[in-house]
Amino acid sequence: MTIAKRPSHPELSNSVREAILASRTEWEESAIALSREIHRVPEIAFQERYASTLVARELEAAGFDVAIGAYGLDTAVEATYGSGDVTVAICAEYDALPGIGHACGHNIIGAAAVGAAIALTAVADRIGLRIKLLGTPAEEHGGGKVIMLDAGAWDDVTFSLMVHGAPGEDVRCLDVRTQAVCRLHIMFQGRPGHTGGPTPSSDNASNAATIGLVALGLLRQHLPDGVRANAFVSEGGQTTNVVPAAAAVRVEVRADTGLTELVRPFQTGNINAWSTAYPGCPGTPDRTNLAGPSRDRSGSPPHGVRYRRRTRSHHHPRRGHPIPGKPTGQSHDRPIVSSAPRESADPIRLRD
Numbered sequence: 001m002t003i004a005k006r007p008s009h010p011e012l013s014n015s016v017r018e019a020i021l022a023s024r025t026e027w028e029e030s031a032i033a034l035s036r037e038i039h040r041v042p043e044i045a046f047q048e049r050y051a052s053t054l055v056a057r058e059l060e061a062a063g064f065d066v067a068i069g070a071y072g073l074d075t076a077v078e079a080t081y082g083s084g085d086v087t088v089a090i091c092a093e094y095d096a097l098p099g100i101g102h103a104c105g106h107n108i109i110g111a112a113a114v115g116a117a118i119a120l121t122a123v124a125d126r127i128g129l130r131i132k133l134l135g136t137p138a139e140e141h142g143g144g145k146v147i148m149l150d151a152g153a154w155d156d157v158t159f160s161l162m163v164h165g166a167p168g169e170d171v172r173c174l175d176v177r178t179q180a181v182c183r184l185h186i187m188f189q190g191r192p193g194h195t196g197g198p199t200p201s202s203d204n205a206s207n208a209a210t211i212g213l214v215a216l217g218l219l220r221q222h223l224p225d226g227v228r229a230n231a232f233v234s235e236g237g238q239t240t241n242v243v244p245a246a247a248a249v250r251v252e253v254r255a256d257t258g259l260t261e262l263v264r265p266f267q268t269g270n271i272n273a274w275s276t277a278y279p280g281c282p283g284t285p286d287r288t289n290l291a292g293p294s295r296d297r298s299g300s301p302p303h304g305v306r307y308r309r310r311t312r313s314h315h316h317p318r319r320g321h322p323i324p325g326k327p328t329g330q331s332h333d334r335p336i337v338s339s340a341p342r343e344s345a346d347p348i349r350l351r352d
C-alpha cells in the first residue's frame, strides 16, 4: 500500500468529513425512508429478500456495481465503487428477530451502511479508496458474516466497519467488547405410547427435556460471573393422549470469555447426565442447524476513539459516555470481521 501518494492527513480528514456532512443534506431523507421501509417489512435470517433488494437498489442508483446473492447466500449483497488500493468494507445488516421484528435495529444498520458507502463515493477516487458494501444476512441467528468470510468476502478488504444502534443516547464505541455465544439444539428420543392406560414400554421424551431444564437451572448457581444460559423446550409433544416420542430443547450460552471450555460440558457430560437421568430417552446435541460459537471480541480502540469524537462533534455534542472494555451483553458476529488487528488499526492514517 502506498500512503505517500495520498493527500496529507488534515486534507484527507477534512475531505471525508465534508463528504459525510454534505451527504447528510443530500441523503438524510432517503436514509430514514430506507430504514423505515426495512423496519416495516421484517424478514428473519436468510429470508431478507425485500431488504436486500432495497439496499441493492439504492446502491445501484448511486453508481455501485451491485450483486445480490453474493458469496453463496441468496440475500447477501456485494456493492463496490472505485478502484483505489485501499478497500473499506462497510457491513449492512437487515435481518429481524422472529416474532418481534426489528427489535435489534438492524434496519438502522442497513440504512446507515448504505448512507456511509454513498457518502464516501464523493472522495473515493481522490483518496484512493475502493468502497465495498457487504449486505450480510442472518446476524441474529445463522452467522451470515461467518459464511461470507469463509467464502472470501473479506479477502480483498483493508479494513471493515459497521455501526449498531442501541437504546439511549450514549456513543459506546471506545473499545466495546462483545460476548461469545453458542447455541445448542438437543434432541431427546423416546418411545411413544397411549396415555389412556399403563405405558410400561414407553419412554417420555418430554420428561427427559424437563429434567434437562431443571438440571440447567441448578447449574446456574455454579456458573462463573458473566455467563448467561437460557433454554426452552422447542418441541415436547403434540397431544395429551400420546406419550411424546421426541422432544427438543434449545440452549443458548453467553460468556464474556472462555465460552469454548464452558460449553464443552453442555455438549458432552451434562447432556449425557440429562439423558441418563431419564433412561430410555438419550439426548443428542445437534448444532448443525444453528450458529456455532462466535468468539468474545474487542473492537479497535483507535477507531473507537476517533468515531466517538466525530459523532460527538458533529452529531451528538452532548453525548458520549463510553464504558471502556465493558462487555455490552450482546453477542455479535460483527467483530469477527470488523476489528482491524491493533497493530494495523490505522491503515489509511486518519488522524483527529
Ligand SMILES: [Zn+2]
Binding pocket: 104, 105, 106, 139, 164
Ligand atoms: Zn443486533
